Amino acid sequence: ATADVTIYGKVHTSIDFVDPDSGDSIYDVTSRASRLGFKGSEDLGDGLKLIWKMETTYNTAEGGFGSGRNTYIGLAGGWGTFLYGKHDTPMKMSTGKLDIFGDEMGDYNATAGLVDIRANDAIAYVSPNFSGLTLVGAVVPDADYDGDGDFGGAYSVAAMYSNGGLFLAGAYEQLDDLVGGADANHWRIGAGFDMGAFHIGAVYADQGDLTSSDNYVINGSWKFGNNKLKAEWAQVDPDNGSKSDAWAIGLDHNFSKRTKMYVQYADSEHGLQSTNPSGEQSGVSFGMVHKF
Amino acid sequence: ATADVTIYGKVHTSIDFVDPDSGDSIYDVTSRASRLGFKGSEDLGDGLKLIWKMETTYNTAEGGFGSGRNTYIGLAGGWGTFLYGKHDTPMKMSTGKLDIFGDEMGDYNATAGLVDIRANDAIAYVSPNFSGLTLVGAVVPDADYDGDGDFGGAYSVAAMYSNGGLFLAGAYEQLDDLVGGADANHWRIGAGFDMGAFHIGAVYADQGDLTSSDNYVINGSWKFGNNKLKAEWAQVDPDNGSKSDAWAIGLDHNFSKRTKMYVQYADSEHGLQSTNPSGEQSGVSFGMVHKF
Amino acid sequence: ATADVTIYGKVHTSIDFVDPDSGDSIYDVTSRASRLGFKGSEDLGDGLKLIWKMETTYNTAEGGFGSGRNTYIGLAGGWGTFLYGKHDTPMKMSTGKLDIFGDEMGDYNATAGLVDIRANDAIAYVSPNFSGLTLVGAVVPDADYDGDGDFGGAYSVAAMYSNGGLFLAGAYEQLDDLVGGADANHWRIGAGFDMGAFHIGAVYADQGDLTSSDNYVINGSWKFGNNKLKAEWAQVDPDNGSKSDAWAIGLDHNFSKRTKMYVQYADSEHGLQSTNPSGEQSGVSFGMVHKF
Numbered sequence: 122a123t124a125d126v127t128i129y130g131k132v133h134t135s136i137d138f139v140d141p142d143s144g145d146s147i148y149d150v151t152s153r154a155s156r157l158g159f160k161g162s163e164d165l166g167d168g169l170k171l172i173w174k175m176e177t178t179y180n181t182a183e184g185g186f187g188s189g190r191n192t193y194i195g196l197a198g199g200w201g202t203f204l205y206g207k208h209d210t211p212m213k214m215s216t217g218k219l220d221i222f223g224d225e226m227g228d229y230n231a232t233a234g235l236v237d238i239r240a241n242d243a244i245a246y247v248s249p250n251f252s253g254l255t256l257v258g259a260v261v262p263d264a265d266y267d268g269d270g271d272f273g274g275a276y277s278v279a280a281m282y283s284n285g286g287l288f289l290a291g292a293y294e295q296l297d298d299l300v301g302g303a304d305a306n307h308w309r310i311g312a313g314f315d316m317g318a319f320h321i322g323a324v325y326a327d328q329g330d331l332t333s334s335d336n337y338v339i340n341g342s343w344k345f346g347n348n349k350l351k352a353e354w355a356q357v358d359p360d361n362g363s364k365s366d367a368w369a370i371g372l373d374h375n376f377s378k379r380t381k382m383y384v385q386y387a388d389s390e391h392g393l394q395s396t397n398p399s400g401e402q403s404g405v406s407f408g409m410v411h412k413f
Numbered sequence: 414a415t416a417d418v419t420i421y422g423k424v425h426t427s428i429d430f431v432d433p434d435s436g437d438s439i440y441d442v443t444s445r446a447s448r449l450g451f452k453g454s455e456d457l458g459d460g461l462k463l464i465w466k467m468e469t470t471y472n473t474a475e476g477g478f479g480s481g482r483n484t485y486i487g488l489a490g491g492w493g494t495f496l497y498g499k500h501d502t503p504m505k506m507s508t509g510k511l512d513i514f515g516d517e518m519g520d521y522n523a524t525a526g527l528v529d530i531r532a533n534d535a536i537a538y539v540s541p542n543f544s545g546l547t548l549v550g551a552v553v554p555d556a557d558y559d560g561d562g563d564f565g566g567a568y569s570v571a572a573m574y575s576n577g578g579l580f581l582a583g584a585y586e587q588l589d590d591l592v593g594g595a596d597a598n599h600w601r602i603g604a605g606f607d608m609g610a611f612h613i614g615a616v617y618a619d620q621g622d623l624t625s626s627d628n629y630v631i632n633g634s635w636k637f638g639n640n641k642l643k644a645e646w647a648q649v650d651p652d653n654g655s656k657s658d659a660w661a662i663g664l665d666h667n668f669s670k671r672t673k674m675y676v677q678y679a680d681s682e683h684g685l686q687s688t689n690p691s692g693e694q695s696g697v698s699f700g701m702v703h704k705f
Numbered sequence: 706a707t708a709d710v711t712i713y714g715k716v717h718t719s720i721d722f723v724d725p726d727s728g729d730s731i732y733d734v735t736s737r738a739s740r741l742g743f744k745g746s747e748d749l750g751d752g753l754k755l756i757w758k759m760e761t762t763y764n765t766a767e768g769g770f771g772s773g774r775n776t777y778i779g780l781a782g783g784w785g786t787f788l789y790g791k792h793d794t795p796m797k798m799s800t801g802k803l804d805i806f807g808d809e810m811g812d813y814n815a816t817a818g819l820v821d822i823r824a825n826d827a828i829a830y831v832s833p834n835f836s837g838l839t840l841v842g843a844v845v846p847d848a849d850y851d852g853d854g855d856f857g858g859a860y861s862v863a864a865m866y867s868n869g870g871l872f873l874a875g876a877y878e879q880l881d882d883l884v885g886g887a888d889a890n891h892w893r894i895g896a897g898f899d900m901g902a903f904h905i906g907a908v909y910a911d912q913g914d915l916t917s918s919d920n921y922v923i924n925g926s927w928k929f930g931n932n933k934l935k936a937e938w939a940q941v942d943p944d945n946g947s948k949s950d951a952w953a954i955g956l957d958h959n960f961s962k963r964t965k966m967y968v969q970y971a972d973s974e975h976g977l978q979s980t981n982p983s984g985e986q987s988g989v990s991f992g993m994v995h996k997f
Binding site for chain 1: 417
Binding site for chain 3: 125126128159161163165166169171173175176177186187188189190191192193194195196205206207239241242243244262
């Protein structure tokens with residue numbers, strides 16, 4: 122019981138002021154991927170370890186648990202990690218650390234339109250770290266035996282390489298039987314470089330049949346004292362349609378390793394949030410983030 | 414992780430026997446605002462403290478998590494507390510301690526028809542205690558940027574004063590763009606007095622445009638040994654319509670500081686529960702309450 | 706707070722390969738009654754103990770909390786245990802330990818069509834153990850005062866006897882006002898016997914007006930080293946209709962007291978899962994189970 126369980130999570134709530142191209146300015150309180158998780162492990166001997174996790178979205182602006190996040194059972198050893206359940210696909214994992222505005226108003230899923238999937242019913246393998254290289258693969262069944270309504274299958278593979286200040290990532294993903302019956306192939310590459318207080322990174326994605334677009338993001342940051350200045354430029358270039366740009370600039374203040382406060386400005390020709398208002402808009406977001 | 418998180422909550426379940434004015438007597442098991450919460454804080458130095466909470470209703474009669482309760486992130490210091498998320502409005506906070514049947518069959522929200530709101534997306538400030546005086550203010554945005562469906566804005570202010578056995582409270586609240594588009598203004602005053610084993614309290618509310626009513630409640634209690642005898646009279650006086658009364662009497666037995674058992678009788682001309690049956694009714698409620 | 710709360714649960718996820726009599730073979734990841742629970746107790750003195758539990762289904766294949774499991778508050782003493790809330794009925798409790806494929810593909814609820822109910826709003830009493838004999842009774846109100854939508858009443862009684870390797874159980878249950886307005890009476894008997902590494906058990910149920918069937922299951926197991934071989938045969942014999950059989954065979958490997966891995970094969974003329982696909986089918990299930 123309790124001794125075997127670690128409780129962890131994150132509270133990330135922002136107050137957003139948004140000025141749409143048409144219509145009045147508005148403001149709102151937003152929960153940004155806040156979560157509560159339970160996890161544990163057991164040493165099974167012979168270098169084998171049982172791992173499990175139950176992680177759930179928690180709406181810190183309106184209260185209440187939401188949909189599940191990474192949730193699985195698996196085995197880990199010198200040969201790598203095998204797990205199954207709900208998990209980020211290898212493509213989502215591949216460039217995640219290059220999303221320096223992750224879950225914030227300037228999140229690259231919003232600014233660059235990158236499609237990231239946390240797949241139900243996933244079966245995944247993560248390799249050990251080979252001198253900086255990690256390989257990940259996952260497959261998702263396309264049947265719905267347990268009646269959860271998830272029919273769409275997928276497979277996704279990724280490679281990540283880390284060495285000194287350099288980070289490189291590449292991923293390929295195929296999604297079958299999505300809503301509407303369409304299949305989709307997309308691939309993505311990313312690179313990052315750290316040099317002292319400076320970081321710079323970029324991601325390019327070809328989101329084949331899914332959104333039929335090329336997607337670009339370039340971002341960088343500079344640490345000074347307990348603060349970090351961040352900037353990002355992104356572009357969505359649809360196969361049919363015209364390019365649209367977005368950019369963001371932000372200042373983080375770290376109270377501690379676990380707690381930060383930030384303010385950022387973002388401007389996007391294709392919107393910053395999937396909901397009201399849509400279309401061209403700019404916004405200022407003030408947020409607090411606490412990990413526990 | 415775990416060391417930083419406090420788990421707390423309350424199990425409050427009753428067995429209710431209800432005799433409606435028309436129709437058969439019934440009985441049922443009822444979860445009364447049972448809850449499970451997670452909270453924590455971090456000392457940020459310079460007298461500043463990060464605070465957070467995720468508190469969720471748990472149905473202890475039928476199982477399962479329900480809607481969120483007070484859930485927020487904020488900062489606390491000598492200057493008071495700033496927090497945002499989901500929270501009781503200052504008006505709800507103002508006279509809460511005068512609801513001596515709180516969450517029970519004789520709850521003043523049922524007997525006196527007092528409207529208490531736990532607001533989504535609230536931004537609130539609580540002052541330090543100035544020689545017994547505490548001021549609270551909150552504002553709720555009227556936009557829905559994050560797509561949660563909460564459009565109605567509000568602001569609410571309250572003052573509470575505690576000194577010796579005396580307690581005084583006053584609050585004003587304005588609700589905009591409620592369902593149906595109506596606005597509402599209401600204000601509320603309350604007073605309580607403790608003298609030895611005796612307590613007496615009263616609340617008066619003018620629920621302007623919301624229910625268009627004046628609402629009254631007077632209650633008192635007497636402690637003897639580990640027991641408490643409680644009684645309450647309440648009245649709803651609508652602007653258009655006739656007055657209706659309700660009263661309740663109850664006996665609490667405290668097994669410990671954390672656990673009590675009670676039995677109470679309530680009678681109301683305007684019903685005790687928003688669901689079946691409605692209308693004039695009386696009831697007996699046997700309950701157990703355990704805080705953890 | 707925390708010190709008073711025990712967190713516990715189970716992760717049980719399987720990968721199922723199913724071959725229906727008609728249609729293509731499929732595979733899927735399935736959460737099998739995975740759960741997260743919080744519980745506690747308080748010594749009230751005089752041999753009296755307050756007990757409480759909040760246990761919730763957690764979908765370890767798709768993430769997120771589901772419906773509640775056993776959730777209650779109650780008192781326990783030398784005279785037995787009184788509790789109320791959501792709980793397995795005495796009939797479900799009576800033969801539960803004879804379901805050696807419990808929650809797995811070969812679960813007797815699937816293979817033998819046994820109807821087990823976890824009742825909302827239940828009020829239950831569990832006797833002390835009298836030289837191996839335990840009596841359990843529960844009643845469920847048939848009214849819906851708290852508006853949860855549970856109108857159906859029930860009562861259920863059971864007796865269980867354990868002595869040496871012998872286990873005997875009998876139960877009777879009456880369900881009123883089910884969906885469609887029908888009442889149902891059913892009764893059930895079960896027996897089990899342990900001898901060294903061998904176990905054998907059987908359950909017979911007469912599910913009177915509910916499914917109008919006689920239901921049979923016989924199963925057995927053999928432990929060797931850290932492994933257990935299990936086999937089961939079951940039959941559903943409807944009053945109107947033809948008999949159908951099911952059987953299952955499985956191998957469990959226990960990594961530890963808390964963790965096992967299994968593979969099993971099941972074949973049923975009446976389906977193994979209430980959802981897609983239905984009808985005659987066979988399946989192979991690979992699963993991992995971890996208790997914490």
